[in-house]
Amino acid sequence: MSSKPVTVSTRESGSKAVTGEPEKRAMNHKNHKSCRDRPTWVGRSDCLNCNILHEVLFSDLSKKELEAIIQGIYEPIDGFNYEAGAVIYEEGYEDNAIYTIRDGLVKLVRHEPDGKERIIRLMKTADTLGLERLLGRPYGHTAIALKPVTACRIPIGVLRQLGKEKPRFYRKLMERWANALFQADDYIMMLLSGTVKQRVVQLIGWLADVDHARKSRVMMLNGRDIAAMLDITPESVSRILAELKRQNILRPRTDGYYEYDAKALKEYANAA
Amino acid sequence: MSSKPVTVSTRESGSKAVTGEPEKRAMNHKNHKSCRDRPTWVGRSDCLNCNILHEVLFSDLSKKELEAIIQGIYEPIDGFNYEAGAVIYEEGYEDNAIYTIRDGLVKLVRHEPDGKERIIRLMKTADTLGLERLLGRPYGHTAIALKPVTACRIPIGVLRQLGKEKPRFYRKLMERWANALFQADDYIMMLLSGTVKQRVVQLIGWLADVDHARKSRVMMLNGRDIAAMLDITPESVSRILAELKRQNILRPRTDGYYEYDAKALKEYANAA
DNA sequence: CGAGAGGTTGACTTGCGTCAATGAACGTGG
DNA sequence: CCACGTTCATTGACGCAAGTCAACCTCTCG
Numbered sequence: 001m002s003s004k005p006v007t008v009s010t011r012e013s014g015s016k017a018v019t020g021e022p023e024k025r026a027m028n029h030k031n032h033k034s035c036r037d038r039p040t041w042v043g044r045s046d047c048l049n050c051n052i053l054h055e056v057l058f059s060d061l062s063k064k065e066l067e068a069i070i071q072g073i074y075e076p077i078d079g080f081n082y083e084a085g086a087v088i089y090e091e092g093y094e095d096n097a098i099y100t101i102r103d104g105l106v107k108l109v110r111h112e113p114d115g116k117e118r119i120i121r122l123m124k125t126a127d128t129l130g131l132e133r134l135l136g137r138p139y140g141h142t143a144i145a146l147k148p149v150t151a152c153r154i155p156i157g158v159l160r161q162l163g164k165e166k167p168r169f170y171r172k173l174m175e176r177w178a179n180a181l182f183q184a185d186d187y188i189m190m191l192l193s194g195t196v197k198q199r200v201v202q203l204i205g206w207l208a209d210v211d212h213a214r215k216s217r218v219m220m221l222n223g224r225d226i227a228a229m230l231d232i233t234p235e236s237v238s239r240i241l242a243e244l245k246r247q248n249i250l251r252p253r254t255d256g257y258y259e260y261d262a263k264a265l266k267e268y269a270n271a272a
Numbered sequence: 273m274s275s276k277p278v279t280v281s282t283r284e285s286g287s288k289a290v291t292g293e294p295e296k297r298a299m300n301h302k303n304h305k306s307c308r309d310r311p312t313w314v315g316r317s318d319c320l321n322c323n324i325l326h327e328v329l330f331s332d333l334s335k336k337e338l339e340a341i342i343q344g345i346y347e348p349i350d351g352f353n354y355e356a357g358a359v360i361y362e363e364g365y366e367d368n369a370i371y372t373i374r375d376g377l378v379k380l381v382r383h384e385p386d387g388k389e390r391i392i393r394l395m396k397t398a399d400t401l402g403l404e405r406l407l408g409r410p411y412g413h414t415a416i417a418l419k420p421v422t423a424c425r426i427p428i429g430v431l432r433q434l435g436k437e438k439p440r441f442y443r444k445l446m447e448r449w450a451n452a453l454f455q456a457d458d459y460i461m462m463l464l465s466g467t468v469k470q471r472v473v474q475l476i477g478w479l480a481d482v483d484h485a486r487k488s489r490v491m492m493l494n495g496r497d498i499a500a501m502l503d504i505t506p507e508s509v510s511r512i513l514a515e516l517k518r519q520n521i522l523r524p525r526t527d528g529y530y531e532y533d534a535k536a537l538k539e540y541a542n543a544a
Numbered sequence: 545c546g547a548g549a550g551g552t553t554g555a556c557t558t559g560c561g562t563c564a565a566t567g568a569a570c571g572t573g574g
Numbered sequence: 575c576c577a578c579g580t581t582c583a584t585t586g587a588c589g590c591a592a593g594t595c596a597a598c599c600t601c602t603c604g
Contacts, residue, residue: 110461118464120457135443135450140457163442170435170442171407177449178407184456185392185412189382191463192390192503196560223583231464233561238583468592495551505593510552 039080039088045152047077055126056100057159057172069162075155081148088143088151089130095139097153099129104149107225108141119229121183122146122207128176134159146221191230199230200240201269204250204260220258244268311352311360317424319349327398328372329431329444341434347427353420360415360423361402367411369425370402376421379497380413391501393455394418394479400448406431418493463502471502472512473541476522476532492530516540 047070048063050056058066070077079102082088088099091110106123120141123129132140133156162169190202203226208218223234223241230237244250249264319325319342320335330338342349351374354360361367363382378395392413395401404412405428434441462474475498480490495506495513502509516522521536 110457112461112465118461120460132450132454135447137450140454163439167435167439167442170439170446174442174445174449175407177446177453178404178409181449181453181456182404182412184453184460185382188392188456188460188463189384189390191460193384234583235562235585236560239560239585242584496549506551507553507594508592510550511592514552 039082039086042079042081042150045077045079047152050102050152052102052126057128057154057169057176058162060168060172061166065166069158069165073155073158073161075157077155077158078153079150080153081150082145084145084147086145086149088145088149089139091140091142092138094133096133096156098131098133098156098159099143099151099153101125101127101129102150102152104151105146105219106149106151107144107146109144109228110141117228118231119225121180121187122229131173131176131180134173146225147219196230196232196236197240198269199232200226200237201265203230204265205262208260216259216262217253218258218260219256311354311358314351314353314422317349317351319424322374322424324374324398329400329426329441329448330434332440332444333438337438341430341437345427345430345433347429349427349430350425351422352425353422354417356417356419358417358421360417360421361411363412363414364410366405368405368428370400370405370428370431371415371423371425373397373399373401374422374424376423377418377491378421378423379416379418381416381500382413389500390503391497393452393459394501403445403448403452406445418497419491468502468504468508469512470541471504472498472509473537475502476537477534480532488531488534489525490530490532491528 047053047058047066053059058069061069082104088106089095101123103125106127106129107119108121108123108129109117109119111117123143129143129151130139132138159169159173163173186206190199190206193199193202204218204220207221208216220241221229223237226232226237227234241250244260244265245252247264247268249261249268251259253259319330319338322328325331330341333341354376360371360378373395375397378399378401379391380393380395380401381389381391383389395415401415401423402411404410431441431445435445458478462471462478465471465474476490476492479493480488492513493501495509498504498509499506513522516532516537517524519536519540521533521540523531525531
C-alpha cells in the first residue's frame with residue numbers, strides 16, 4: 001500500500017489540490033468544509049417537543065424534570081444544520097459540548113500518519129457525538145456530515161448537572177458507550193471478514209441497518225467513503241457495485257437511494 | 273497473592289482446547305461451551321491488599337469504604353487461575369459476574385458465521401471483562417486466556433450496590449467503557465493500515481504496550497493468534513517473523529519473550 | 545513410541561491494488 | 575448561454591503481495 005513517505009501538511013492553507021498525484025486522496029479532508037464554514041444555526045432547541053426525545057439521552061426524564069433542567073441551565077442547547085461534507089468538530093479539539101444527531105448521517109474519522117482518512121464509525125439519528133468530552137478528553141475523531149445533518153449542541157455543563165441531580169442518568173450514558181463499543185466490534189468483524197466483495201456486501205447490509213430504512217432500501221455512500229471504511233480502493237468498490245447493478249441485485253432509485261435484493265446479495269457474497 | 277499458575281485437569285476429554293478446528297466448533301457451538309477447562313479457585317479475594325488496587329474499579333474508595341462494601345455483600349469476590357487456553361466465559365452467556373484481570377493476558381473473540389475465530393480485543397492486567405452484564409446484556413464475546421491468568425470474579429450485585437451508594441463510581445465505569453472504545457478505535461486503525469508486514473510490525477509495538485513491558489521486550493503470541501487478530505494467514509506471520517529474526521530485528525529469549533529493535537522494526541515496516 | 549499442534553519453507557495462483565484513460569455530473573465565471 | 579475546471583465513477587491492462595496447498599520439522603504429551 002502507499003509506502004511512500006508522504007507528508008501532508010495537516011490543517012490550514014494549502015487549498016491547492018495536486019492533480020494526478022496519489023497523494024490526492026490522502027488530502028481528502030481538504031475537500032470538506034472547514035470549521036470556518038459555519039453551520040446554520042436553527043435556533044434554540046425545543047427539547048420538550050423533540051421528535052426523537054424518546055430515544056435520546058434525556059429519554060428517562062419526565063417532561064417536568066426536563067423542563068426544570070432546561071430552565072436551570074446557563075448555556076442553551078442550540079440546533080444546527082450542516083450540509084454534506086461539513087465538519088462538526090475536529091479531532092484533538094476541546095469544545096465543551098457534545099452533539100445529538102436529529103437527522104442525517106455522520107462519519108467519525110481519524111487520519112493515518114500519512115494523512116489518509118480512515119472512517120472509524122458511522123453515527124445516525126439519535127446517536128451522540130463527542131461523549132469523550134464528558135471525561136475531559138479531547139475529541140477523539142473528526143466528525144463530518146455525510147448527508148445533510150441536523151444536530152443539537154449540548155453543553156457538557158448540562159450533562160454534568162444532570163448527572164448530579166439524577167444519578168440514574170449515568171446508566172443512559174453507559175448504554176451509549178456500550179452501544180458504540182458493540183458497533184465498533186461489529187465493524188471489526190466486518191473489516192476482517194473475507195474478500196473485498198464480501199466486505200462490500202456486508203457494508204451494504206450494515207448501511208441498511210444504520211439507516212433503519214424500509215426493507216430493501218439503502219442509502220449508498222460514495223465510492224471513496226466506502227473505500228475508506230473497508231480499506232480498499234475506490235476502483236474496487238466501483239467494479240463491485242457495477243457488477244451488482246449489472247446483475248440487477250442493486251438498483252439505483254431517483255432519490256439517491258438504492259434498492260437491493262437481499263437474497264441475491266447474500267448469494268453473490270457467498271459465491272465470491 | 274499466590275499467583276503461581278496452578279494447573280488443573282483441563283481438556284481431559286475429547287474437547288479440543290479453544291484453538292481447535294473452527295468448523296467443528298461452528299457446527300456445535302454448544303460443545304466447547306462446556307467448561308471443561310476448569311479454573312482453579314484460589315480463594316476469596318483479599319481486596320484490601322490487592323496488588324493492583326490503585327488501578328481497578330475500586331480505586332476511588334477509601335480502605336474503610338471498601339471494607340464496608342465487602343462486608344456488606346452476600347456474594348463473595350473470588351480469585352481464580354486459568355491456564356493458557358482456558359475459557360473464562362462464553363459469548364451469549366449471562367452469568368452474573370464480571371472479571372478483573374490481576375495477571376496475564378486475555379483475548380476476547382467472536383466467531384464468524386463459518387466458525388472462524390476473530391480476536392476483537394486483548395485485555396491485560398487491571399482490565400475488566402464482561403461489563404456488558406451490568407447493562408443486562410449477555411457476554412458479548414468469548415474470553416480466553418492467552419497466557420496463564422489470575423482473575424477476580426466480581427458478582428454484579430456488588431457493583432450495583434456500589435453504584436447506588438457511591439454514584440461517583442459510575443464515572444469509573446464510564447472510563448472503562450471509554451478506554452475499551454478507544455482501544456477498539458486504535459485496533460481498527462491498525463487493522464486498516466497497509467501491508468501485512470506493516471500490520472505485523474504495528475501489532476508487535478502494540479503488544480509491547482499492552483504488556484507495558486520494559487522497553488524492547490515483547491511477549492509474542494502464537495502465529496495463529498496473530499493471524500486471527502490481523503486477518504492474515506499463519507503462514508504469512510511465520511514468514512515475516514522469520515525474516516525479522518533473520519535480520520536480527522527480533523530475538524527470541526529464553527523466557528518466551530522476544531527482544532526487538534524498535535528502530536529497525538520501524539524501518540522494516542516503512543521499507544515494506 | 546506415535547499422534548497432534550504449531551512453526552517453517554517452497555511453489556503456485558489469484559485477488560486486488562496501481563496506473564491510466566475516458567466519461568458523466570456539476571458549479572463557476574466570462 | 576457555453577467553456578472550462580473539478581470531482582467522481584467506470585473500465586481495462588498489468589503486476590505483485592499475499593493466500594493456498596503441500597511437505598517437512600520440532601515439540602510436547604499420552
